Amino acid sequence: MTQWEIVVGLEVHAQLSTQTKIFSGASTAFGADPNTQACAVDLALPGVLPVLNRGAVERAIRLGLAIGAPINRRSVFARKNYFYPDLPKGYQISQMDEPIVQGGSLLISTASGEKLIRITRAHLEEDAGKSLHGEAPGLTGIDLNRAGVPLLEIVSEPDLRSAAEAVAYARTLHNLVMWLDICDGNMQEGSFRCDANVSVRPVGSTTLGTRCEIKNLNSFRFLERAIDYEARRQIELLEEGNRIRQETRLYDADKDETRTMRSKEDAFDYRYFPDPDLLPVVISDAWIARTEADMPELPWRLRARLVAQYGLSDYDAGILTSVRVMAEYFEQMVLASGGAAKQCANWMTGELLAALNRNELAFSANPISAGQLGLLILRVQDGTVSGKLGKTVFEALWQGEGSVDEIIAARGLRQVSDSGAISAMIAEVLAKFPAQVAEYRAGKEKMLGFLVGQVMKASQGKANPQQLNEMLIEQLGRPSHPD
Amino acid sequence: MINYGLSRLSSMLASRQISSVELTQLFLERIQRYNPSTNAFITLNEAASLEAAAQADMRLADGNAAPLTGIPIAHKDIFCTEGWRTTCGSKMLENFIAPYDAHIITQCKQAGMVNLGKTNMDEFAMGSSNETSYFGAVSNPWDLAAVPGGSSGGSAAAVAARLAPVATGSDTGGSIRQPAALTGITGLKPTYGVVSRYGMIAFASSLDQAGPMAKSAEDCALLMNVLAGFDARDSTSLERQTEDYTRLLDQPLAGLKIGLPREFFAAGLSDEVARSVEAALDEYRKLGAQTVEISLPNSSLSIPVYYVLAPAEASTNLSRFDGVRYGYRAPNYDDLDDMYEKTRAQGFGAEVKRRIMIGTYVLSHGYYDAYYLQAQKIRRLIAQDFTQAFTQCDVIMGPTTPDTAFNRGEKTDDPVAMYLSDIYTIAVNLAGLPGMSIPCGLDHRNRPTGLQLIGNYFSEAHLLGIAHQFQQATDWHERMPDAFRG
Structure with missing residues (x-):
C-alpha cells in the first residue's frame, strides 16, 4: 500500500x-x-x-x-x-x-x-x-x-x-x-x-x-x-x-x-x-538601518543567550522567550534579585505562571513588577524570609498588599535566625513531646521530621530551617542504634 | 464688465465700485438667460452662490481679502463640492450630494472665490464633444449647432459665452485644451502633480490634471496661484516651493526658440487651422522669437497608447460605482450579481461602457503584456521624444486640434474619428508636461482656432508669459460670440 x-x-x-x-x-x-x-x-x-x-x-x-x-x-x-x-x-x-x-x-x-x-x-x-x-x-x-x-x-x-x-x-x-x-x-x-x-x-x-x-x-x-x-x-x-x-x-x-x-x-x-x-x-x-537599530533581540537569539549567560535549561529559556514581555521581565527580575537567575526562572515558570493561569490572565496583566519579584528572590536568598514564607509574600504581592519589605514587616515574616530564640523553642518542644523524643533516641529517625515540624510551628514558620535542623539534632544527641 | 479680466474685476471689488454680490448676480442672471441655449451648467444653487458672495464682501470690507476674493467661478462637475450635487455628467451620480470638498474647491473657497455653479461635461470626462453627458449636450456659443469640445465643454462654453469670468476644468487627454480651442478661450493643463487630484473624480489617474480655463493667459495665471500647491492627500502631488504664476507675464520674447513638430503640421490638419497657426507663429516671430523644426517621432502612437492606458485605469477607477453605497442602483434585481449588472448597465452611458470594456480587456490575463505593458513602454518613448525636443527649443507650438468645432452628431457614430480630435493634445498628458491652448483665429464659419503651447516640466509660468505676450499683441482672446453680447 x-x-x-x-x-x-x-x-x-x-x-x-x-x-x-x-x-x-x-x-x-x-x-x-x-x-x-x-x-x-x-x-x-x-x-x-x-x-x-x-x-x-x-x-x-x-x-x-x-x-x-x-x-x-x-x-x-x-x-x-x-x-x-x-x-x-x-x-x-x-x-x-x-x-x-x-x-x-x-x-x-x-x-x-x-x-x-x-x-x-x-x-x-x-x-x-x-x-x-x-x-x-x-x-x-x-x-x-x-x-x-x-x-x-x-x-x-x-x-x-x-x-x-x-x-x-x-x-x-x-x-x-x-x-x-x-x-x-x-x-x-x-x-x-x-x-x-x-x-x-x-x-x-x-x-x-x-x-x-x-x-x-x-x-x-x-x-x-x-x-x-x-x-x-x-x-x-x-x-x-x-x-x-x-x-x-x-x-x-x-x-x-x-x-x-x-x-x-x-x-x-x-x-x-x-x-x-x-x-x-x-x-x-x-x-532599513534605522529600523534594524530599533529591533528587539530576536527570540531565538535571546533564548540561546539565556542558556549561555544564565545557565538556564533550554526548556526554561524556551518558556521565557515565548512572549517578549516575559523575557524582558525575567532579565529585570534577575537584576533585582542580585543575579539569582535559576531561582528567578523557577519562580517565574512556577509560582508566577501558575498564578496567571489560575486567574486566566495574560502575562502583560501580571500585577507583580519584575523589581518586586526579584527582590523577593533576594530576600529568600539572603535569609530574610524562608522559601516557604516567600510564597506567602508572593501571595500578598499578588493581592497588592504593598512592597516585599512592607509585607515582610507588616506580617512579621522575617526569618528567625537567633540561635537563643531557636534553642528556647527547641527546649519547649522537647519538653512537650517526651515520648517522641524517646522514640527518636531509640533509633526511630523519622521522628526528627515530626520534631522539626513542631519547632517550625512554634516559630510560626519563621525559624531558619537549616539552623533549626542543625540545632535540633545537636540538642537531641545522636540516636542509639539498636544492634 | 462681462469682458473684464480678473485683475480689473479684482480692483473694482477692492475699491468697492462693485460688490461680489452684484457681480455674482450679474453672472447668475446671464446664466438664467443663456443656460437654456448653451446647457453649460448642470447644477446651480443661487442661494449658496449669493451667500458665498456676501461672505466675500465681508472679507473685502474687513480688508483681509486675497487677490481673487469675491470673483465668481464655475466649477467642472468633476470636482466634489460639499453640499452640492456632483454628477460627473453621469446618471450614476445624478443625485449624489458630495459630503466633502475637492482640494481645489477648498483652495478656491479659501481664496474667497464664489462658486457660480457646476458645469456640464462628458460623462466621467470621457468624450471630446460634451455629447456623452447624461445631462444633455452643450452648445458652442459661437454656433449653437456646433459642439464646444470636451470633456470640459460646459466650463469652456460658460467662459466663452461670458456666463462666468473664469472656470475650472480637467484634462486627461486634452479635456481643457481642446474645448478651449473650439470655444476661443485660454486653458492650461499643468504639469502632472502640480494641482492636487484629491476630490476630482478619477478617470485615468496617471493622466488626470486639473487646471484653469479663462479668457486670457493672465487670468489663467491668477487662478493657477489659487489651484496649485502640494496636498498630502494626493500621493502624486509634488512638494515644491510656492510660485507666483504671474511673475513671467511681462517677460519679453526676444530670443525665444519655438519648436515646431513636423508631425503636428502633416496630413490630417485642416487648412484653415494651419493658416491661423502659421499667422500666430508669424506674430511670435515679430515679437522676437525664432522657430525651429523638431520631431516627435513617436507622437503618432499617442492615440493607441492612450486608448489602452486611459481605459485600463478607468475600468478599475469606475468599479466603485456599484450601487452598494451611493449613487444609482437599479430599481429591480434578482440577486447581487444582477444588481451589479443592471446598476452599471443602466447607470453608465455607451462611451463609458465602451471604455470600461476596453480597459477590462487590456488588463485581462493573457492580454496584459501585449497591451498594457507595451503601451507603458511606448509612453516612456513618447516622453523621451519631448525631453529630446526640449534640448533644441524652449517651447513647442502647433495646432491644439486638427479642425475647428464640428457639429453635434457629426462624429457620435464614429468613436475613432472623435478620438482623433485629441491627436495633438494626448502626448502631452502621456508625458506629464504642461500644455496650453490660446485662441488664434476664426475660420470661415466664425468658429475659433487654437494654438497649443507645450512647455517643459514646471514651466507653467513661462508658458503663461509666452501666451500673455501674444495676447498683448493680438485680440483673438477678446473676441466673443455676438449672440451673447446682450
Whole structure:
C-alpha cells in the first residue's frame, strides 16, 4: 500500500498594529459600531485617494529583517480587481510582482528536531470590510470599519510535512510578529489568520500533488484539524483512484470537515496592475538601518543567550522567550534579585505562571513588577524570609498588599535566625513531646521530621530551617542504634 | 464688465465700485438667460452662490481679502463640492450630494472665490464633444449647432459665452485644451502633480490634471496661484516651493526658440487651422522669437497608447460605482450579481461602457503584456521624444486640434474619428508636461482656432508669459460670440 506524504504551505495574514489604516487616517481599533471607523477614503467616495501609512511599511521591514529576507528597495502597490459589497473600491490595493519582502526563513521545532521553513514573500495589502448577515431579514449589512486595515501576507514555501509542523510554523510566526510588535496576534479578532495549501504525494515523490487551499483558519486547533481532515480526504480520493480537483475550500469547525468554496475553473481574473494613485515605495538603506537599530533581540537569539549567560535549561529559556514581555521581565527580575537567575526562572515558570493561569490572565496583566519579584528572590536568598514564607509574600504581592519589605514587616515574616530564640523553642518542644523524643533516641529517625515540624510551628514558620535542623539534632544527641 | 479680466474685476471689488454680490448676480442672471441655449451648467444653487458672495464682501470690507476674493467661478462637475450635487455628467451620480470638498474647491473657497455653479461635461470626462453627458449636450456659443469640445465643454462654453469670468476644468487627454480651442478661450493643463487630484473624480489617474480655463493667459495665471500647491492627500502631488504664476507675464520674447513638430503640421490638419497657426507663429516671430523644426517621432502612437492606458485605469477607477453605497442602483434585481449588472448597465452611458470594456480587456490575463505593458513602454518613448525636443527649443507650438468645432452628431457614430480630435493634445498628458491652448483665429464659419503651447516640466509660468505676450499683441482672446453680447 502507498505511503503518503502531506505537503503544506501557509499563507498568513497578520494585521499590522498601526493606529490608523494603511491608506487613510481612520482608526484601526477593533469592536467599534459599524461604519464609525470608515472615512471618505475607506468608503471609496468619488474622488478620494489613498496615502500610504509608513508605519505599515516599517512593520513589514521589521518582519523582513527578522526572517533574514532581502527587503526590496522598490516595491509596488497593485490593484486586485473584483466586485464584492464589502470591497468598496471594487479593487483591493495589494502587492503582486514587487512585494516588499522577498525570501527569508523561519526555524521551527518539530518532533524530529529543528527544521528551517523557507518563506516565499511577504507583502502589504488592505483588508476588506465585513458583510453582516441576519441583522435584518433579507438584507445584508456592510461594515467598513475593517476596510483598509493593514495586513502583511506572509507566504511560506510548501516545506511543511504535517499538520503538526504547520501548527509549529504558525505558532513560531505568531510569536515572532508579536515579539516584533508588528501585530497584536489576537486570533479571535482576526488579527492573525491562516490559509493552508494542502496536497499529498507518495513518499519519495519529488513532484507536488494537486493542492487545495483552505481559507480563513483562525485558530491553531482549526488549522491542525483542517489540514488533517483535508489530507485524509485527498488520500482517500487518490486511493479510490480519483483525482484531486484544484479548488478553494472552507473548513467547517462544527462538522470538522472542509468543503468546496470555489473550483479553479471559477477562479477570478484579478487583472492586477500597478495602482496609479500610489508611487512605488522606495526604501532607503538609512530607513532599513534605522529600523534594524530599533529591533528587539530576536527570540531565538535571546533564548540561546539565556542558556549561555544564565545557565538556564533550554526548556526554561524556551518558556521565557515565548512572549517578549516575559523575557524582558525575567532579565529585570534577575537584576533585582542580585543575579539569582535559576531561582528567578523557577519562580517565574512556577509560582508566577501558575498564578496567571489560575486567574486566566495574560502575562502583560501580571500585577507583580519584575523589581518586586526579584527582590523577593533576594530576600529568600539572603535569609530574610524562608522559601516557604516567600510564597506567602508572593501571595500578598499578588493581592497588592504593598512592597516585599512592607509585607515582610507588616506580617512579621522575617526569618528567625537567633540561635537563643531557636534553642528556647527547641527546649519547649522537647519538653512537650517526651515520648517522641524517646522514640527518636531509640533509633526511630523519622521522628526528627515530626520534631522539626513542631519547632517550625512554634516559630510560626519563621525559624531558619537549616539552623533549626542543625540545632535540633545537636540538642537531641545522636540516636542509639539498636544492634 | 462681462469682458473684464480678473485683475480689473479684482480692483473694482477692492475699491468697492462693485460688490461680489452684484457681480455674482450679474453672472447668475446671464446664466438664467443663456443656460437654456448653451446647457453649460448642470447644477446651480443661487442661494449658496449669493451667500458665498456676501461672505466675500465681508472679507473685502474687513480688508483681509486675497487677490481673487469675491470673483465668481464655475466649477467642472468633476470636482466634489460639499453640499452640492456632483454628477460627473453621469446618471450614476445624478443625485449624489458630495459630503466633502475637492482640494481645489477648498483652495478656491479659501481664496474667497464664489462658486457660480457646476458645469456640464462628458460623462466621467470621457468624450471630446460634451455629447456623452447624461445631462444633455452643450452648445458652442459661437454656433449653437456646433459642439464646444470636451470633456470640459460646459466650463469652456460658460467662459466663452461670458456666463462666468473664469472656470475650472480637467484634462486627461486634452479635456481643457481642446474645448478651449473650439470655444476661443485660454486653458492650461499643468504639469502632472502640480494641482492636487484629491476630490476630482478619477478617470485615468496617471493622466488626470486639473487646471484653469479663462479668457486670457493672465487670468489663467491668477487662478493657477489659487489651484496649485502640494496636498498630502494626493500621493502624486509634488512638494515644491510656492510660485507666483504671474511673475513671467511681462517677460519679453526676444530670443525665444519655438519648436515646431513636423508631425503636428502633416496630413490630417485642416487648412484653415494651419493658416491661423502659421499667422500666430508669424506674430511670435515679430515679437522676437525664432522657430525651429523638431520631431516627435513617436507622437503618432499617442492615440493607441492612450486608448489602452486611459481605459485600463478607468475600468478599475469606475468599479466603485456599484450601487452598494451611493449613487444609482437599479430599481429591480434578482440577486447581487444582477444588481451589479443592471446598476452599471443602466447607470453608465455607451462611451463609458465602451471604455470600461476596453480597459477590462487590456488588463485581462493573457492580454496584459501585449497591451498594457507595451503601451507603458511606448509612453516612456513618447516622453523621451519631448525631453529630446526640449534640448533644441524652449517651447513647442502647433495646432491644439486638427479642425475647428464640428457639429453635434457629426462624429457620435464614429468613436475613432472623435478620438482623433485629441491627436495633438494626448502626448502631452502621456508625458506629464504642461500644455496650453490660446485662441488664434476664426475660420470661415466664425468658429475659433487654437494654438497649443507645450512647455517643459514646471514651466507653467513661462508658458503663461509666452501666451500673455501674444495676447498683448493680438485680440483673438477678446473676441466673443455676438449672440451673447446682450
